[in-house]
Amino acid sequence: MEFLNLAPLVLALPFAMFLIIGLFGYKMCPKFAGILGTSVFALTSIVCYGIAIQYFVANYGMEYPKEVLFNFDWLHITENLVISIGFLLDPISATMLIVISTVSLMVHIYSLGYMHGEDGFQRYYAVLSLFSFAMLGLVVATNIFQMYIFWELVGVSSFLLISFYFKKPSAVRAAKKAFIVTRFADMFFLIGILILSYYTQTFDFGILTEVIDGQVPIVHETMGGITLGGLSVISIAVFLIFLGGAGKSAMFPFHIWLPDAMEGPTPASALIHAATMVVAGVYLVARLFPVYSFEAPEVLEVIAYIGAFTSIFSAIIACAQTDIKRVLAFSTISQIAYMMVALGVSGFGGEEGLGYTASMWHLFTHAMFKALLFMGAGAIIHAVHSNEMDAMGNLRKKLPITHATFLIACLAIAGIPPFSGFFSKDEIIVAAFEANKWVFAVEYIVAGLTAFYMFRLYFRIFWFGEPDNGFEHEPHEAPSTMTIPLIVLAAITVITGICWAFGILQFSQFVSSDSLGYAIETHWSIALLSIMAGLIGICVAYFLYFKKTGRPNTVVSYIKRPYLWAYNRFYIDEIYLFITNNIIFKRICEPIAWFDRHIIDGFMNLLAWFTNSASEGTKEVQDGNVQSYAWVYIMGVIVITLVSILNYL
């Protein structure tokens, strides 16, 4: 069966589901709507898998081509300005098809159990379909404008899912925050697109990323040498595009929306705010990677530094949070920053492009184990009805499946072999080591911190000791609709790791910066170092949180101030509030509003007053007395006549 011909279905099926469940869902019984959405998405997943597998099998061992499966003009504005919608298949979009369809399908199934009995169950599934549609459209975009359109669509569906519990004011606030922050970043993205396409006269990725002789001709020829304020236009354009990606991928300083986004339902967090949407920024940079690599290497370096800073910054915060979803949120930020770092330190072609491969590989593995962690957290929250660590403890016997899968995910993210996270993270650290020692040092510390905060979470939830006030009611394992996705994702985490360890289906054979497969050796010297870091992190967590002792408090009392800073997320939210309220609103907006109200409106009022009083003064002329009209008329005629006679003479 030729799956490549079925490509339109990948977008059509989820979109149709969105329309059907969205428009008629309220008439369906909730369970039917959920099962309908899930089963249709299962079909979509099969098509996605088929496409990806056929693509990789057909081109294995050769240079992977950029295949355009279909591409039609959607908006034909002028001869030069055509916006098309299409389906681009290349190694990274095929990988993303697998990631999105897997995680989304698992979330669809998981939500059947997790969202059972919620108000708006059908609405949830409709938006989930919309999100899947938008995310798939984003990754298969043939041109940067299509990507932007779907980019905004995922933003909207993220907004709708965060505000799913719209009766809770905090959820509404979080949704607004997420939307505004990402929109703010998207503004830069749009400006970047406009600059880039203004010079190159094209949106098409195929043309924009074509590499010939170590340069990207279209960009080099049209934009090379043009500067603006001392910076090359290329750098400005691609940096602005990166800022758009930084907004979606929650890079510092745009990271503030992601922790709050945890107000949404947990499976939605797993899908959108852990596995797929937030890596869109990484995907964007990877998509335009040749442009960054050849034409703006300095921007790539900036990306590496921003990524490194973000990763350590959010890892430190994650160590001090007590809400388990927030720990995971900060961990997500940190891991996405890892991927950004990998792209930032990557070169182009073969072994040089290790960072690129590692970034995409980490994207893949992270999507799986982070979705697993979130769903596990969902199962735990389902059991204890609280997000706070204080309400948990000693749950390993009560939630055996959740416990086992959660442990696997924690080991994976902590970088312990043979789980998938070890290999992907290890390659990133190797790539950083070869490119930039500072970045390497930071990432190395972050690896240890990651292990520490994840195992803090793990020990705190599953060991430690029962909460002081006991459980609200006896926690019990989640229904099978929730545990099956956990098991599937855990299996993927284990299997992909083992495959890599034995060199079967190595990821670098599929995804590389120059589309040519190559083999990666595991660098055991650095690998051992990172395992060490992971083990140290785990040991510290074990020492502090394995049993209920006073040790955590003792440690906190030693580092009271840094702890408070980390607990309060380094007051970044407060800084944002201060800037918006005290500087933007008070110092800029209020004077402008005053100017508008008093100067602009005042001028208009003055005009109106003038007209009004002028007519008040002259209205007496029209007094309704016919004879005075006649008098004026006659006098006028006489005057005109006299004037014309005088003229004539």
Added chain:
Amino acid sequence: MSLPLECYLVVSTLLFFIGVFGFIVRKNLISILMSIELILNAASINFIAFNRFLFPDQLEGFMYSLFIIVVAAAETAVAISIIINVYRKKKNIDVKSINELKY
């Protein structure tokens, strides 16, 4: 002997300005109507005089004066009926009392 054209024109001008004067100063609607008739007659005299002196073998001027007489008759009929209605409403026919159509 016949009078020169200027005599006719002087008469018609006087008649016209008497009409205008009456239209402006009289308060009684009937008087105003009569003043309008004077203005129309002044125009008629002009037509006839010019026709008689300038184009003696043509009849357009006479035709126009006939038209004016016809129109004046019709106009008087309409005006009188309006005046009667005004009288029914206001119990007088003073032009000052019908000044509702204003600012």
